[in-house]
Amino acid sequence: xxxxxxxxxxMSVQEAETVTLSCTYDTSESNYYLFWYKQPPSRQMILVIxxxxxxxxxxxxxRFSVNFQKAAKSFSLKxxxxxxxxxxxxxxxxxxxxxxxxxxTFGGGTRLMVKP
Amino acid sequence: DGGITQSPKYLFRKExxxxxxxxxxxxxxxxxxxYRQDPGQGLRLIYYSQIVNDFQKGDIAExxxxxxxxxxxxxxxxxxxxxxxxxxxxxxSSIGTGGFYNEQFFGPGTRLTVL
Numbered sequence: 001x002x003x004x005x006x007x008x009x010x011m012s013v014q015e016a017e018t019v020t021l022s023c024t025y026d027t028s029e030s031n032y033y034l035f036w037y038k039q040p041p042s043r044q045m046i047l048v049i050x051x052x053x054x055x056x057x058x059x060x061x062x063r064f065s066v067n068f069q070k071a072a073k074s075f076s077l078k079x080x081x082x083x084x085x086x087x088x089x090x091x092x093x094x095x096x097x098x099x100x101x102x103x104x105t106f107g108g109g110t111r112l113m114v115k116p
Numbered sequence: 117d118g119g120i121t122q123s124p125k126y127l128f129r130k131e132x133x134x135x136x137x138x139x140x141x142x143x144x145x146x147x148x149x150x151y152r153q154d155p156g157q158g159l160r161l162i163y164y165s166q167i168v169n170d171f172q173k174g175d176i177a178e179x180x181x182x183x184x185x186x187x188x189x190x191x192x193x194x195x196x197x198x199x200x201x202x203x204x205x206x207x208x209s210s211i212g213t214g215g216f217y218n219e220q221f222f223g224p225g226t227r228l229t230v231l
Contacts, residue, residue, distance in 0.1 A: 009156070033216055045159075045206065045222035052216055091158050102147055102213035103174070104220065106158030 002027045002094050004107035012113040013082045020067075021077045021110045023092030029053075031097050034068070034075045035104070039089040048090070051075065082114045119143065120223035122207050127228045129201075137192045137226045139207035148190035149208040149220060152176060159206060165190055166213050194228065201230045 003026045013019035025034070036048040051059045051068050058066050063083075067076045079086055092107040120141045129135045141148065147166050151159040161174030165184040179198025184190055190209075194201045204227050208220040 004158070006158075035219075043204065043225050045208075047219050050216065050219070093158075102210050102218060102220065103149075103161055103164060104159070106160070108156060108158045 002029075002032075002096065002105045004092055004094050004105050006090075006092055006107035006110050008110045009108070010111045010113070012115055013079075015082055015084060015114055015116050017082055018078060018080045019082055019112065021079075021090050021092075021112065023075045023077070023107055025073050025075065025092070025094050025107075027073070027094065027096075029096055033095040033097065034066075035093040035095070036064070036066070036075075036077045037091045037093060037106075038086075039091065039109075040085075040087070045091075049077065079112075084114050084116060086112060087114045088112060120207060120209055120221060122205075122223040122226050125224065125226060127226055129228070129230050131230055132196045134193055134195050135201075135228065137194065137205055137207075137228065139190045139192065139223060141188055141190075141207075141209045141221075141223075143209055143211075143221065144187070145209035145211050145221075146187070147210045147213050148184070149210075150174075150180075150182065150190070150192045151206040151208065153204040153206060153225075162192065162205075201228060203228060 032053045034051045038046045049061045063080045089109045091109045093104040123138045149164040150162040163182040165171035181193045206225045207223040210220045
């Protein structure tokens with residue numbers, strides 16, 4: 001079974017600064033997908049960014065980028081130019097290929113507070 | 117607007133009562149999912165359904181039941197056998213079950229409190 005660990009329960013960052021959220025996972029699979037989801041105070045889960053394990057290039061989506069280290073089984077999320085609207089819970093998630101059901105395994109989450 | 121609706125937003129029930137949480141989607145998605153979220157924990161999969169009239173247990177199915185009689189609907193029943201039902205419940209759907217771009221879309225959730 002896969003496990004996903006987010007070792008930072010809470011973090012804070014000043015507006016306009018950069019912050020990195022950590023995620024590690026454990027799997028015996030060689031190919032898989034990784035995701036970061038955002039859950040703002042409204043509690044609506046939103047996909048932030050995704051990464052295919054067999055692609056070396058790190059994914060980027062505007063101010064969000066990942067540092068994917070496959071050998072270390074690490075998948076950190078970097079948020080640049082932090083904005084107040086980035087305040088949320090962030091969850092790292094893993095999906096096997098094939099999953100037989102598109103099932104996601106989530107980490108415990110990191111609560112990010114962006115301060116003005 | 118296309119999306120996933122969950123009702124009600126807040127639900128209170130007495131201990132020992134069964135309760136059904138609604139999840140409806142108009143995205144024409146084949147697959148639907150139910151997750152439970154507890155404070156300090158990530159989402160855990162309760163049940164999922166890849167197609168109408170079929171569903172599979174997730175990691176924490178004990179004390180829960182589901183049905184999938186229609187493509188757009190996937191109700192979750194929290195039975196009296198669920199020992200600690202107070203939690204936040206999230207429903208999700210996806211077009212199918214394979215592929216990198218086959219992301220799950222989430223509903224707004226239902227907060228269930230058992231008194």
